[in-house]
Amino acid sequence: xxxxxxxxxxxxxxxxxxxxxxxxxxxxxxxxxxxxxxxxxxxxxxxxxxxxxxxxxxxxxxxxxxxxxxxxxxxxxxxxxxxxxxxxxxxxxxxxxxxxxxxxxxxx
Amino acid sequence: xxxxxxxxxxxxxxxxxxxxxxxxxxxxxxxxxxxxxxxxxxxxxxxxxxxxxxxxxxxxxxxxxxxxxxxxxxxxxxxxxxxxxxxxxxxxxxxxxxxxxxxxxxxx
DNA sequence: AGATTCAATCGTTGATCGACGATATACGTT
DNA sequence: AACGTATATCGTCGATCAACGATTGAATCT
Numbered sequence: 001x002x003x004x005x006x007x008x009x010x011x012x013x014x015x016x017x018x019x020x021x022x023x024x025x026x027x028x029x030x031x032x033x034x035x036x037x038x039x040x041x042x043x044x045x046x047x048x049x050x051x052x053x054x055x056x057x058x059x060x061x062x063x064x065x066x067x068x069x070x071x072x073x074x075x076x077x078x079x080x081x082x083x084x085x086x087x088x089x090x091x092x093x094x095x096x097x098x099x100x101x102x103x104x105x106x107x108x
Numbered sequence: 109x110x111x112x113x114x115x116x117x118x119x120x121x122x123x124x125x126x127x128x129x130x131x132x133x134x135x136x137x138x139x140x141x142x143x144x145x146x147x148x149x150x151x152x153x154x155x156x157x158x159x160x161x162x163x164x165x166x167x168x169x170x171x172x173x174x175x176x177x178x179x180x181x182x183x184x185x186x187x188x189x190x191x192x193x194x195x196x197x198x199x200x201x202x203x204x205x206x207x208x209x210x211x212x213x214x215x216x
Numbered sequence: 217a218g219a220t221t222c223a224a225t226c227g228t229t230g231a232t233c234g235a236c237g238a239t240a241t242a243c244g245t246t
Numbered sequence: 247a248a249c250g251t252a253t254a255t256c257g258t259c260g261a262t263c264a265a266c267g268a269t270t271g272a273a274t275c276t
Contacts, residue, residue, distance in 0.1 A: 023147040027146070030138045030139070033135065034138040035234085043216065046216060057252095064254095065235080065253090069233095069235085084242090087252050105209060105210055106214060108209075165223090173268090176225080177265085179223095179224095180224085192223095192273095194272095195223080195272065196223080196273090
């Protein structure tokens with residue numbers, strides 16, 4: 001016997017990996033760049049240091065609303081941040097967060 | 109004028125970022141670890157060097173079929189590989205592919 | 217051969233993504 | 247105040263994810 005235990009839940013005992021905050025954070029950051037368009041946006045911002053939303057839209061073969069959605073996802077991950085500049089919004093990478101991603105991946 | 113051009117497609121000219129193979133590859137790898145369970149699996153395999161599927165299931169609070177799905181995704185990304193060993197399957201990380209991920213992220 | 221064990225696959229369900237057009241909002245400019 | 251430009255948000259649609267239980271497939275052990 002000994003192995004009945006239908007998986008009711010994670011019992012957190014012994015070996016079982018439970019909710020690992022680091023795993024969740026890394027997954028979140030990885031998720032942010034888990035789409036080609038978002039990778040390109042991030043690289044674009046890194047290369048330019050800062051960029052208007054409109055320029056990003058012009059650089060991608062996607063509708064403005066779609067790009068806006070990707071920017072939102074990137075913002076939620078903390079990888080980029082945007083500050084309002086009059087009627088426009090200027091986006092730039094968040095260096096600390098990017099560094100965090102790099103370190104976590106490197107530490108794999 | 110100059111800005112009519114309803115987004116028909118990516119015209120690839122001038123600035124436009126077109127299908128960037130590197131972006132797609134990185135997105136694919138990032139996608140593989142864009143879920144906490146998969147991050148944990150990868151770390152588990154790195155730590156252990158090799159691991160039976162059953163052990164992985166025991167380490168996660170997920171059903172066997174769910175874990176199997178995650179393993180499939182990881183396998184498809186190339187991050188891990190599994191070889192059949194009798195009735196069991198032994199999984200391990202693919203060092204080259206992991207290195208590739210690390211380098212691409214580091215190169216961001 | 218039959219039974220058991222381990223893992224993959226199937227089929228389902230609810231949730232989320234990715235894309236778009238259309239609409240709304242915010243800010244300058246005239 | 248009215249207009250135009252620049253972003254964000256809404257609503258929709260099809261596709262995919264994540265999870266599960268149930269079933270199948272393969273290989274070992276009686």
